[in-house]
Amino acid sequence: MRFELRVPPLLLFVVIALAMWLGGGEGRGSGVLLILATALLLAGALLGGGALLHFAHQRTTVNPIRLQQSRVLVTQGVYRISRNPMYLGLLCWLMALACYLGGIAVWLGPLLLFGWLTRFQILPEERALRARFGVAYLQYCRRVRRWC
Template sequence: MKTKIPPPILALVMIGLIYLSSLFVEQITFNYQGSLSVLFIILGAACALPSFKLFAKFKTTITPLKPSDATALVTEGMYRYSRNPMYLGLLLWTIASTIWFGTWFGIIINIVFIFLINFLQIIPEEEALLEIFGEEYEEYKKNVRRWI
């Protein structure tokens, strides 16, 4: 299976759908809604952004459409806790958007995002990494969860 849609593009589409749903569905508002949304943005950035530095440190590809170009298995930093901290960061940003726009429909969109990112990106990546790194990646999969 090949990857087809860059995950950041998929996340932006989902955020756009969350925004559009807020125009047509009654919005939910609560105290500290904006602050909670910003907290999720910060948490998402804390998960995703350090990964770029790690990939540069290990001189491996960050291109999500070509996981077969990986030259190193990154297991440091957030990768000790999640096999996909970049995608976890994107999910936290889509959750932040759901909170910001106050739409319950965003919950459904976030579930769709998880489903799509798993089947369109993560599973093909895992297949490529298993082919490249073999037993080392199999052992990593046993010890570190896909998301959190």
């Protein structure tokens, strides 16, 4: 497809977050929503940071556009929880922003990120990883869910 592996996920995240911020919400979240936003921020940082550390430790690329540079199939740490913890971290951060901004319309941002990443990033990545790592990747997919 035309958009597969073309838009860097971090760029997409920034554009959607900016649109959510500029579009505003019905007001600022309060009470339970702010506590939830804080928890989501922390979860996103732990997932994304943990994933980056594992990639650095394995000395493999984190570039989601150049999958052919992948040296190792990373399956440890946060990769036991999710096959896509970096993307899950970004999703957590957008959900935190939606909680902070308040309102229903801002939840279109996390939904858009989820749908776009699944269709145009994750599915093509899975095809490439299956081709590169074969049975090991298929076994990993049986043990660990795509998102969480």
